[in-house]
Amino acid sequence: MMIHEKFNKNNDITVFNGDCYELLKILPDSYCDLIIASPPYCMGKAYEDINDDIDTFKNQQSIIFNDLYRVLKEGGSICWQIGYHINHSEVIPLDYYVYQIFREGCKDLEIPLILRNRIIWTFGHGLNSSQRFSGRHETILWFTKGKSYDFNLDCVRIPQKYPGKRSYKGVNKGKLSGNPLGKNPSDVWDIPNVKANHVEKTLHPCQFPITLPRRLIRALTQEKGVILDPFMGVGSTGVASILENRRFIGAEIIEEYYQIAKSRIQESIDGNIRIRDDKPVNKPDVRTSVAKLPEEFKKVREGVKHEKKI
Ligand SMILES: C[S@@+](CC[C@H](N)C(=O)[O-])C[C@H]1O[C@@H](n2cnc3c(N)ncnc32)[C@H](O)[C@@H]1O
Structure with a gap:
């Protein structure tokens, strides 16, 4: 398997350093079997603009929707992992907006996106709140394009x-x-999040534990299927795809994360990647x-x- 930086439909792995909206535009219709992503929550993380707010989040989801839908095969799945936007102590559940935007986006289309699960991802560590219960879960909305799908x-x-x-x-x-x-x-997954002592920790503040996209990939695709992560960060979905013998396409706008993604994907090709196995x-x-x-x-x-x- 080789890593390519320019998309070609015969590539096993394509990683793009740039805006995912540009990458999506050049992907063929119905090319991907599974799209997994955790988009920016627009609340001041290191990789976000300080002025981003909940309206920015909603706009970004609306803008990207048509292309996500177009590049996904009929029978394929989208798994959108999101948490909460916190605004002056008010907690706003982002999956609420994503559900509306995705359903609205395909309301006049012949093949709808259908929500199959709202998975609760729960984990043991995070900020300790004193004015509300400490947040220890986020969600994954799993949609299929059409009625029949791989499971x-x-x-x-x-x-x-x-x-x-x-x-x-x-x-x-x-x-x-x-x-x-x-x-x-x-639909409740207890998987440790990647904090300081986790073997998979990189300098990215919000990376997936590899076992999370890996479970989705195994459940929702066949070997050699094409997995897309438009917000790939340090490439955790890419690593999971390689470990499961799938093809992968990813985009990351920040050069430093992109370089880490490339080396982690190379390590997984070479069989050297360090991962934390899912414990029962x-x-x-x-x-x-x-x-x-x-x-x-x-x-x-x-x-x-x-x-x-x-
Ligand atoms: C929540 S993080 C995803 C982390 C990823 N799941 C991982 O395991 O490393 C969102 C990522 O999207 C990137 N990003 C934000 N806007 C982007 C865009 N328009 N195109 C590509 N990447 C973008 C950010 O730099 C950030 O690394």
């Missing part, structure tokens, strides 16, 4: 707390009640028999290709 649940199942649980009534009484491959990770949220208490993995489940798991759970 590879078995690739992202997570361990059950009690895999040995059995049905206690009905026709399945006495039989194991869970799925042998693990449980659906649900539930640590089974193996002192109880119901928390032990049943032999029947072990056999099924051995026969399944996708062994690397995230």
Whole structure:
């Protein structure tokens, strides 16, 4: 795999140092299988203009929408990761605006964007507030373009707390009640955010933990699918794409972040990237028999290709 700086439809990886609106304009229609991004929240981060406000945010989302929609394949997905805009202590949920803008943007189109999940990403660290409860979650809006779409649940199942649980009534009484491959990770994801001691930490103030885009990529695309991150920062979605054998296109406007993105993507091609694996949220208490993995489940798991759970 090679990293290219100019887009060509046969590239495996294209990273662009510049404005994503320019990159989007040259991408062909229906080219991408999945778009993942965390856009700027317009509240004074190091990479934002000091005068940006909630109206800037809304404008940016409206401007970008048509091209996002155009470059996405029918059956593809958009995952927009957003948090809150804080204005003089007032908390404004950004996904509220994104939902309206995206739905409004396709209201007259034949193939609508349909919201499939509003995923709560919860994490343990952040600012400690004294005037309200400390914020420990953000959201991911997952839309599909059209009614049918890829969803590879078995690739992202997570361990059950009690895999040995059995049905206690009905026709399945006495039989194991869970799925042998693990449980659906649900729409609440407990994934550590990238703070000072995290192995993935770079100088970017708001990078994704790699496991977050990685779970989306595994669940929503097939190998060799094309992933786009128009606000790629230090390239976490790019790294996740390479680790999952997908193709990647990203844009980053700030040269310093762009250079870090390029080196991290190169490290993932070379197999040297340091990542923090997703730890199971539930640590089974193996002192109880119901928390032990049943032999029947072990056999099924051995026969399944996708062994690397995230
Ligand atoms: C929230 S951060 C995304 C971080 C990224 N998810 C990561 O893991 O590193 C948003 C990024 O978008 C970049 N950005 C802002 N406006 C942009 C634009 N018009 N085109 C490309 N990148 C832009 C910012 O410099 C910032 O790095």
